[in-house]
Amino acid sequence: MSGVAVYSVVYPAALRFFAGFWRGLVDDLDADATVYLSLHGVTPADLERAWGDRVNATFISAPERATPAAVRSAALAEVCREHEAVVLLDSDDVVLPGRLSAAREALEEVDAYACAMRLVDERGEPLPGSPTFALGPEEEAALVAGELLARVNAFGFSNSAYRSATLAGTLPVPDETVLMDWLVVSRACLAGAEVAFDSRPLMAYRQYAANTARVVPPFEPERIVADARRVVRHHELLGAPEGAAPFLRAAAKARAFLAWLEADAHNPVTYSRRLAASSRGVYLWWQHVDAVPAEGRANGEWYPA
Numbered sequence: 001m002s003g004v005a006v007y008s009v010v011y012p013a014a015l016r017f018f019a020g021f022w023r024g025l026v027d028d029l030d031a032d033a034t035v036y037l038s039l040h041g042v043t044p045a046d047l048e049r050a051w052g053d054r055v056n057a058t059f060i061s062a063p064e065r066a067t068p069a070a071v072r073s074a075a076l077a078e079v080c081r082e083h084e085a086v087v088l089l090d091s092d093d094v095v096l097p098g099r100l101s102a103a104r105e106a107l108e109e110v111d112a113y114a115c116a117m118r119l120v121d122e123r124g125e126p127l128p129g130s131p132t133f134a135l136g137p138e139e140e141a142a143l144v145a146g147e148l149l150a151r152v153n154a155f156g157f158s159n160s161a162y163r164s165a166t167l168a169g170t171l172p173v174p175d176e177t178v179l180m181d182w183l184v185v186s187r188a189c190l191a192g193a194e195v196a197f198d199s200r201p202l203m204a205y206r207q208y209a210a211n212t213a214r215v216v217p218p219f220e221p222e223r224i225v226a227d228a229r230r231v232v233r234h235h236e237l238l239g240a241p242e243g244a245a246p247f248l249r250a251a252a253k254a255r256a257f258l259a260w261l262e263a264d265a266h267n268p269v270t271y272s273r274r275l276a277a278s279s280r281g282v283y284l285w286w287q288h289v290d291a292v293p294a295e296g297r298a299n300g301e302w303y304p305a
Contacts (some may be wrong), residue, residue: 004104005083005164008091010047011040012298017092017206018050020124024095025241033081033100037091037260038062039076041167056172069177072157083285088181090158093117093202094119094124102202103161106215111166111193114155119282124204131282132201133159133215136209139284141228143197149189150246151253151305153182154286159203160185166193180233182285186238186247213285219275221268226290228258257291260302267302275304 006025010018014215025035028108035057037047041064047055062071079086086120087103089095099115116134119127135143135154142148149155158271160181170187189195207216215224231254240247261268291302 002034002083004034004085004087005079006033006087006089006150007076007079007147008036008037008089008255009038009040009068009075010042010091012042014090014092015046015050018047018263021089021091021304022051022055024135026090028095028100030100031220032104033087034058035092036060036075036079038071040064040066040068040071041234048249061119061216062146064163067175067177069173069180070175072180073175074144074153074174076167077171083164085161085163087161087166087202088157088159090156091160092206094120094205094206096202098200099202101199102200106196106198106207107161107163109194110164112160112188112195113198114153114160114195115198115202116199116200117159117203119207120204122206122208124206126245127207127216130132131216133205133282133284134199134201135197135284140197143195146189147246149182149185149195150240150250151290152287153185153195153264155181155185156204156285157181157193162188166191178230178235179286182234183238186234186240188237190240190244190247213284214288216281217286219272220270224268224275224289225261227257227286228254231289232258234286253291254289257289257292257302260300269305271302278304280304 037057038060040062044059060075085107085208103113119131139148165189166188169191173183177183235251235254290305292305294301
């Protein structure tokens, strides 16, 4: 097996961002890294037009009708067989200096690693206030205690990296998986993987209208219900075994919260208003639906954690 693989998927909607993605990646590459790009609905010629020159990568063809999870499952299993570690990137984001070297160094000590990210708009400009996707002190403590990733996700396919043996052990995932990044890191944790989060922002993460996993407000009632359903489905696909207490508790809580949202059309509106009143400016993935029941109240209300 050789050194580090860098893996991403390019698809039609990401082509307009590809030049920025590729420029940042090329500037950060070294001789020990091999780049793999799954092409899902695009061709090498599309990438060259977007970049303006030859794209030096190993291309993996993906059936156009395959789901995003199926594309990644098959490609990553292949890449893991050839390399000792895999750095995961999203092709609509921007690689910042030091991303690959930080991942390589971290994976000498741990099984899975993720870094903080600057939040930018569609043009790549910092969002107002220059917010960062990162762990706060309580979240860092929960990560160390093995509880954080049962409830929310901080290890996306734009900011994480894995030892190949760890990543391969989480594959394949069901074709219908939507939250593949969270399913993979959850499976890794349940298998005993050691994880670490780097507080240095080494990626620029685009926020735009089409974000499936939004991390900044606002969160409309319809999105809250849809996202709560995604989280419940995530736990169903994960199927945490007996004894995995944090994951089992999180699954039960997610089901109860969704039941409350669906019990009355006013409940998602009420919860959305409570989120809007929060001072939190950046959420981890799915943290906005990591709700808690009101203690000591008989009305069964739920509030942002």
